[in-house]
Amino acid sequence: MYETYYGLNSKPFQLNPDPSFYFGSKQHRRAKAYLEYGVQRNEGFIVITGEVGAGKTTIVRGLLASLDPDKVVAANLVTTQLDAEDTLRLVGAAFGVRVKDVSKADVLMALEAYLVNQTSQGRRCLLIVDEAQNLTAKAVEELRMLSNFQFGQQALLQTFLVGQPEFRTILQSPTMQQLRQRVTATCHIGPMDKDETRGYVEHRLKCAGAKGRPRFDDFAFEAIFKASGGIPRRINLTCDRLLLFGFLGNKDAFGVEDVNEVVNEINDESAVPVKPSASAGSASDDAPVQSLTSFEAGDIDSTKLQAGSALAGALCSQIDGLSAEQYDGRLRRLELSMLRIERINLEVLAMLQKMVMAARKPSQESHS
Numbered sequence: 001m002y003e004t005y006y007g008l009n010s011k012p013f014q015l016n017p018d019p020s021f022y023f024g025s026k027q028h029r030r031a032k033a034y035l036e037y038g039v040q041r042n043e044g045f046i047v048i049t050g051e052v053g054a055g056k057t058t059i060v061r062g063l064l065a066s067l068d069p070d071k072v073v074a075a076n077l078v079t080t081q082l083d084a085e086d087t088l089r090l091v092g093a094a095f096g097v098r099v100k101d102v103s104k105a106d107v108l109m110a111l112e113a114y115l116v117n118q119t120s121q122g123r124r125c126l127l128i129v130d131e132a133q134n135l136t137a138k139a140v141e142e143l144r145m146l147s148n149f150q151f152g153q154q155a156l157l158q159t160f161l162v163g164q165p166e167f168r169t170i171l172q173s174p175t176m177q178q179l180r181q182r183v184t185a186t187c188h189i190g191p192m193d194k195d196e197t198r199g200y201v202e203h204r205l206k207c208a209g210a211k212g213r214p215r216f217d218d219f220a221f222e223a224i225f226k227a228s229g230g231i232p233r234r235i236n237l238t239c240d241r242l243l244l245f246g247f248l249g250n251k252d253a254f255g256v257e258d259v260n261e262v263v264n265e266i267n268d269e270s271a272v273p274v275k276p277s278a279s280a281g282s283a284s285d286d287a288p289v290q291s292l293t294s295f296e297a298g299d300i301d302s303t304k305l306q307a308g309s310a311l312a313g314a315l316c317s318q319i320d321g322l323s324a325e326q327y328d329g330r331l332r333r334l335e336l337s338m339l340r341i342e343r344i345n346l347e348v349l350a351m352l353q354k355m356v357m358a359a360r361k362p363s364q365e366s367h368s
Contacts, residue, residue, distance in 0.1 A: 001244065001247060001344075002243045002244055002246070002247035003208075005247045006210065006213050006214055006243065006246075006247070007209065007210070007211060007213060008205075008208040008209050008210055009208060009209040010207075010208045010209070011208065011240070012204040012205050012207065012208035012210070012239070012243075013204060013235070013236040013237075013239040013240040013243070014236065014240070015233060015236055015237065015240075017055075017057040017058040017061055018058065018061075019058055019061045019062035019065050020207065021058075021203075021204050021207050022058055022059070022062050023055075023199070023200045023203045023204065023232075025192045025196045025199075025200070026196070027188075027189050027190055027192070028055055028059060028189065030187055031048050031050075031056075031059055031187045031189050032059050032062070032063065034046055034048065034185045034186075034187040035048065035059065035060070035063050035160060036063070037185060038158060038160060038184065038185065039063070039067070039072065039124075039126065039158065041158075041184060042124050042154075042155060042158050043147075043155040043158060043184070044147065044155070044158070044159075044182045044183060044184040045147070045159050045160070045161055045179065045182050045183045045184065046158075046159075046160045046161070046183075046184060046185050046186075046187075047132075047160075047161045047162075047163075047167070047168075047171065047183055047185070047186040047187070048060075048160065048161070048162045048163075048186075048187050048188075048189065049162075049163055049164065049165050049167050049168050049186075049187075049188045049189070050164070050165070050188060050189030050190070051164065051165060051189075051190070051191065051231055052164060052231075052233070053231045053232055053233025053234060054189045054190070054191070054231060054232060054233075055189060055232045055233075056130075056162050056189060057130065057162070058232075059189075060076075060128055060130070060160070060162060064076065064128070067126075070123070071122070071123055071124065072123065072124050072125075072126055073095070073118050073123050073124070073125050073126070074125075074126040074127075074128065075091065075094035075095050075125075075126070075127050075128070076094065076128045076130065077090055077091060077094055077127065077128065077129045077130065078130045078131060079131075080129060080130070080131050080132065080134040080135050080139070081134045082136075082139065083136060083138065083139065084136065084138035084139045084141065084142040085104055085142075087135070087136075087139040087142055087143070088104065088107060088108070088111075088142050088146075089107055091111070091127060091143075091146070092107050092110065092111045094127070095111065095114055095115075095125070096114070097110045097111050097114050098110060111146070111149075112149050112156070115149055115151075115156035115157055116149075116151050116156065119151045119154060119156055120151070124158065125156060125157050125158065126157075126158045126159075126160070127143075127146075127157055127158070127159045127160070128159075128160045128162065129143065129159065129160065129161050129162065130162050130163070131162075131163055131164075132161040132162055132163030132167050133163040133164045133166045133167040133170065134163075135170075137173075137175050137176075140170075140176065140179055141178075141179075143159060143161075144178060144179045144182060146159070147159060147182055165188070168186075168188065171183075171186075191229050191230030191231050192230040192231075192232070193225075193230060194221070194222065194225045194230075196230070197221065197224060197225040197228065197230050197235060198221040198225070200232065200235060201216065201221065201224065201235065201239060204236075204239075213252050214243060214246055214251070214252055214253065214254060215252060215253040215254070216253070216254050217253070217254070217255050217256075219255060219256040220254045220255050220256055220258065220259050222256070223256045223259035223260060223263070224238055224239065224242075224259055227259065227263045237266065238259070238262060238263060238266070241262045241265070241266060242254060242258065242259060242262045245258065245261070245262050246258070248344070
């Protein structure tokens, strides 16, 4: 929506991983180097961990795009909340091996035969397991057993385990000792610092074709870093909403006030609303509250009534704790949001009217 306004050729801050927007921070370069090292070594396990939204998947997809398919056959496993045998079958399916209506032993033999065939043709096989923190201990052991497959002195399978920070704790458990012995390198991707956050925003704008618009002052970059903690996905969410905010307000430059306003909106949207109880005398449009008179007396649970009273009391305490400035701030943000929605609707309506007029024009000309 805002791409045309700012003269961009694509969305610079989309939430989906896109290797074409890869930004090489110090930690991302290190993680990428570990993965490339693993591909060259072609044995054992490489473990990459990082916070949610830290850019792990972007690095992995970038690596996959750079591999020569005539030299490396890669399979990417994402769904890992499975038991050991289902995980094995998913690995087989990722490599194109038949896994339906066959025994586990047949899956193992077919998978080994496939790996041997690829190796004999000069291709290496790479398995990438995303969300590795969801693997069960037995599923991890199944993957470790696959690393035993060999063709002469050469390992048949290289495995990358990519997951969230808790996977590092899982690896330290006593049951993971044998796997740890097969791990050739580990790398953790932490948040970017303030300077890297600024470089990340500028890099993505440049990749999207930005030429001087939009502009951010120094304090805006600092506010973006503070709000996102240096996590790429959070930066993307903040900046995407900031550009939408600027488009709706005809803004070419952003300061700290703009960033803070957008961040407050995002925080308000992510907060879990507490619906008032029926005794408060009002009902939500989304969830109508049924009157107590419609219940039979025997259906009323005193425990539930006590819990409802407690919830209402807590809600009243929260409302009483809000200052007049907080009330005014929230009302102003709500009003601005409604104005933006109204403007979007008007612009969409205008576009539709132009499309209808454009469609009618050839028809009128043909009749004339």
